[in-house]
Amino acid sequence: MDALIQAFGLVFDPFVLGVIAVSAVFGMFVGAMPGLTATMATALLVPVTFFMPPVPALGAIVTATAMAIFAGDIPAAMLRMPGTPASAAYADESYAMTKKGQLNLNMGVNLVFSVAGGLVGVAVLIAAAPLLAEVAINFSSFEYFWLACLGLTCAVFLTNADAVKGFLSLFIGLLLATVGIDPSAGAPRFTFGEVELMQGVNFVATMIGVFAVSELLRGASTVRDAGHVVVQQVGDMFRGLGAVFRRYWFNFLRGSAIGTVIGALPGAGADIAAWISYAVSKRFSKEPEKFGTGHVEGIVDSTSANNSALGGAWIPALVFGIPGDSITAIVIGVLYMKGMNPGPTVFTENPQLIYAVFLIFILANLIMLPLGWAAIKSARQMLRTPRNILLPMILMFCIVGSFAMTNSLYGVAIMLAMGIFGWFLEEHGVPVAPLILGLVLGEMLEQTFVQNMIKADGNWLAFVDRPIAGALGVATLLIWAVMIARGTGLLGARRAAAA
Amino acid sequence: MASFTRRTLLAASGTALATAGAGLAAPALAQGRYPNRPVQVIVPWGAGGGTDATARIVSSLLERDLGQPFNVVNRTGGSGVVGHSAIATAQPDGYTIGMITVEITMMHWQGLTDLRPTSYTPLALMNSDPPGVTVAQNAPFADIRALAEAIRTRPAGTFRASGTGQGGIWHLALVGWLQAMGLRGDHVRWVPSNGAAPAMQELAAGGVDIVTCSIPEARAMIDANRARALAIMAPARNPMFAQVPTLNETLGINYSTGAWRGIAGPRNMPAEIAGALQAALKRAYDNREFQEFMSSRGFGTVWGDAAQFASFMAEGDRAMGDAMRAAGLARG
Numbered sequence: 001m002d003a004l005i006q007a008f009g010l011v012f013d014p015f016v017l018g019v020i021a022v023s024a025v026f027g028m029f030v031g032a033m034p035g036l037t038a039t040m041a042t043a044l045l046v047p048v049t050f051f052m053p054p055v056p057a058l059g060a061i062v063t064a065t066a067m068a069i070f071a072g073d074i075p076a077a078m079l080r081m082p083g084t085p086a087s088a089a090y091a092d093e094s095y096a097m098t099k100k101g102q103l104n105l106n107m108g109v110n111l112v113f114s115v116a117g118g119l120v121g122v123a124v125l126i127a128a129a130p131l132l133a134e135v136a137i138n139f140s141s142f143e144y145f146w147l148a149c150l151g152l153t154c155a156v157f158l159t160n161a162d163a164v165k166g167f168l169s170l171f172i173g174l175l176l177a178t179v180g181i182d183p184s185a186g187a188p189r190f191t192f193g194e195v196e197l198m199q200g201v202n203f204v205a206t207m208i209g210v211f212a213v214s215e216l217l218r219g220a221s222t223v224r225d226a227g228h229v230v231v232q233q234v235g236d237m238f239r240g241l242g243a244v245f246r247r248y249w250f251n252f253l254r255g256s257a258i259g260t261v262i263g264a265l266p267g268a269g270a271d272i273a274a275w276i277s278y279a280v281s282k283r284f285s286k287e288p289e290k291f292g293t294g295h296v297e298g299i300v301d302s303t304s305a306n307n308s309a310l311g312g313a314w315i316p317a318l319v320f321g322i323p324g325d326s327i328t329a330i331v332i333g334v335l336y337m338k339g340m341n342p343g344p345t346v347f348t349e350n351p352q353l354i355y356a357v358f359l360i361f362i363l364a365n366l367i368m369l370p371l372g373w374a375a376i377k378s379a380r381q382m383l384r385t386p387r388n389i390l391l392p393m394i395l396m397f398c399i400v401g402s403f404a405m406t407n408s409l410y411g412v413a414i415m416l417a418m419g420i421f422g423w424f425l426e427e428h429g430v431p432v433a434p435l436i437l438g439l440v441l442g443e444m445l446e447q448t449f450v451q452n453m454i455k456a457d458g459n460w461l462a463f464v465d466r467p468i469a470g471a472l473g474v475a476t477l478l479i480w481a482v483m484i485a486r487g488t489g490l491l492g493a494r495r496a497a498a499a
Numbered sequence: 500m501a502s503f504t505r506r507t508l509l510a511a512s513g514t515a516l517a518t519a520g521a522g523l524a525a526p527a528l529a530q531g532r533y534p535n536r537p538v539q540v541i542v543p544w545g546a547g548g549g550t551d552a553t554a555r556i557v558s559s560l561l562e563r564d565l566g567q568p569f570n571v572v573n574r575t576g577g578s579g580v581v582g583h584s585a586i587a588t589a590q591p592d593g594y595t596i597g598m599i600t601v602e603i604t605m606m607h608w609q610g611l612t613d614l615r616p617t618s619y620t621p622l623a624l625m626n627s628d629p630p631g632v633t634v635a636q637n638a639p640f641a642d643i644r645a646l647a648e649a650i651r652t653r654p655a656g657t658f659r660a661s662g663t664g665q666g667g668i669w670h671l672a673l674v675g676w677l678q679a680m681g682l683r684g685d686h687v688r689w690v691p692s693n694g695a696a697p698a699m700q701e702l703a704a705g706g707v708d709i710v711t712c713s714i715p716e717a718r719a720m721i722d723a724n725r726a727r728a729l730a731i732m733a734p735a736r737n738p739m740f741a742q743v744p745t746l747n748e749t750l751g752i753n754y755s756t757g758a759w760r761g762i763a764g765p766r767n768m769p770a771e772i773a774g775a776l777q778a779a780l781k782r783a784y785d786n787r788e789f790q791e792f793m794s795s796r797g798f799g800t801v802w803g804d805a806a807q808f809a810s811f812m813a814e815g816d817r818a819m820g821d822a823m824r825a826a827g828l829a830r831g
Binding site for chain 2: 137138139140141142143180181183184185186188195196198199200336337338339340341343344345348349406407408443447450451454455457
């Protein structure tokens with residue numbers, strides 16, 4: 001209780017509220033700009049949060065990402081260009097609705113169900129994370145080993161790309177994670193006598209490169225195009241929402257639930273949550289033939305899902321230090337930088353900070369309503385921001401942010417190199433999310449494996465000896481079996497086609 | 500807390516401007532009294548840890564005393580090599596100093612770096628914390644005697660201990676203790692961990708039997724009633740944890756070691772600047788605020804001036820070399 005009162009004090013501080021307001025506007029802008037993503041918003045906030053105490057630093061990230069995921073719906077509805085990948089799943093549907101002359105209702109549905117979905121995700125986070133932390137306090141290296149395995153497997157399992165390319169990306173990430181001092185024997189690896197390389201490949205600098213610089217390299221052509229389109233003005237967007245809610249309340253609950261779960265699964269975030277919930281909505285709809293013609297049903301599901309995924313992703317990040325999506329991967333870096341090392345103990349050692357994060361989550365979703373309304377109303381001006389001002393500013397933030405992560409030019413070098421490398425990978429259809437997760441979880445995977453072998457004296461059965469470890473192990477092996485079955489099934493089909 | 504950090508923000512953003520300005524005006528200002536521009540204090544370990552906290556309180560006192568910002572910069576990674584190297588390779592002009600730790604007497608024996616205590620201009624020794632012996636709350640050992648007896652009578656490898664990485668200070672503490680008991684250094688198996696906090700988590704989860712980190716590092720789990728401290732490896736009890744006995748009074752083993760922290764600059768710093776810093780560090784050490792902060796965290800305070808710090812490190816370096824060779828942890 002004391003911690004909760006302290007948390008209120010921490011959040012309702014003029015400085016913190018100011019940070020939340022500014023990052024809300026920032027998040028709206030970044031999200032509404034096609035080509036700029038919520039992950040990029042987080043990456044760009046890193047240098048700013050560097051100089052802040054933990055609560056405003058985390059508050060800025062929470063607020064900006066919540067806004068960005070919603071704001072991505074605005075250009076999707078108006079220009080058929082998703083502002084962030086999280087809106088891509090229903091951009092066509094949304095644009096079709098606009099063409100039918102339902103832009104007002106469309107924007108209203110996107111805004112209100114984004115807010116509501118976000119609140120569901122937060123509610124689950126608040127309820128589940130402390131309970132899970134109670135359980136996780138009894139986790140030893142055996143459980144963490146399987147959690148890391150499960151996380152890495154999910155990252156490949158859930159990508160939209162070819163599994164082979166997913167694994168390729170994952171293994172590159174794991175390889176990069178081996179650079180630096182070996183976590184168990186303390187020997188330097190792949191450092192070539194370079195002192196800076198002893199700290200390993202910094203994953204936040206890598207993410208800034210992969211998610212921001214590679215986007216700049218891609219020309220961010222969509223940003224330029226957006227400026228030329230004349231956007232319609234939006235009228236009263238709240239009319240008719242009651243009817244939509246009465247008709248599709250179950251879609252909203254289902255979308256939010258799917259979103260939270262997908263968000264909590266490592267390696268998959270708001271974008272995949274939106275794709276899956278849209279597909280589920282279509283599959284179980286009474287009128288699937290209407291999908292694709294500007295039907296509101298699928299939008300309700302998926303716009304709730306992508307916002308609820310945000311809260312869900314924080315659950316494994318806070319409790320286990322395993323990121324639920326690419327945003328929380330950066331958050332974990334920030335948590336370590338602030339001395340709030342993620343893990344079950346953070347709930348007992350710094351409960352007031354955790355409650356403060358929860359409060360900011362609620363607050364951010366509530367102020368999304370008025371701010372989102374303002375953003376929709378001013379979409380025309382926002383989408384006209386000239387690219388030649390925007391892109392250099394983004395690059396500047398990238399450089400400052402990556403410098404802040406290592407306090408040296410080493411971070412900047414990593415950021416630039418990984419930016420070019422990430423762009424190269426994506427141009428060849430290799431997803432970068434598994435790479436990031438491999439880099440983040442590589443050390444945990446290796447260290448817990450070695451710890452397990454030392455503790456068990458080389459006895460493999462010890463890996464499944466403890467009940468929770470056994471269950472997690474079985475789950476991991478089952479997913480592998482499914483993947484192999486899917487892979488060989490595909491191969492079989494291809495062979496049949498060839499013959 | 501918030502206002503303190505906001506002030507740091509202003510100071511830090513000022514630093515960028517001040518540094519740029521100082522670069523242009525350096526020749527004119529060089530004659531001025533030290534320090535006439537912000538000083539960078541490098542910490543080789545992460546934010547939120549004990550070294551970071553100690554460096555921050557010392558820096559804030561130096562800042563108030565000398566009238567220039569002392570900005571703490573965390574250069575982490577590489578088991579401390581990165582930050583220690585950044586201190587040693589900086590310009591020895593007094594505007595980059597840092598907090599060096601016990602690892603500087605250990606890393607070069609492991610072959611991780613060429614840096615050693617003589618790579619620095621020692622300024623002041625500020626703190627030293629002895630290792631502890633901590634077990635899980637539900638462990639079947641009533642006290643340190645019962646634990647020592649169990650270790651002695653059971654075969655090698657029965658018990659597992661953790662606290663830091665392979666060859667880290669708490670690993671050597673375990674080795675030293677076992678050797679003082681007449682056992683081999685690997686009689687208790689060492690499980691390397693990524694620092695004291697994950698090791699305490701393993702202890703609470705039943706993954707290891709003993710953790711040998713310092714008592715302040717084990718405190719969170721002890722306060723949460725998940726772990727018990729049985730002893731400290733020090734000549735005397737810590738007043739903050741007065742109920743925890745020493746090895747000497749319980750087992751008659753006169754073994755003590757510790758993780759220390761001190762302030763140093765790059766080698767060949769000008770004598771007058773080193774003298775000014777040493778005097779300011781002495782005032783910081785004697786400051787009530789520093790003493791209160793350290794004792795509230797349970798951190799031990801030890802003072803050593805530049806010369807004492809140098810000989811303390813030389814002695815520690817030799818002892819660590821012997822211990823690591825005996826434990827088979829030294830390379831080359």
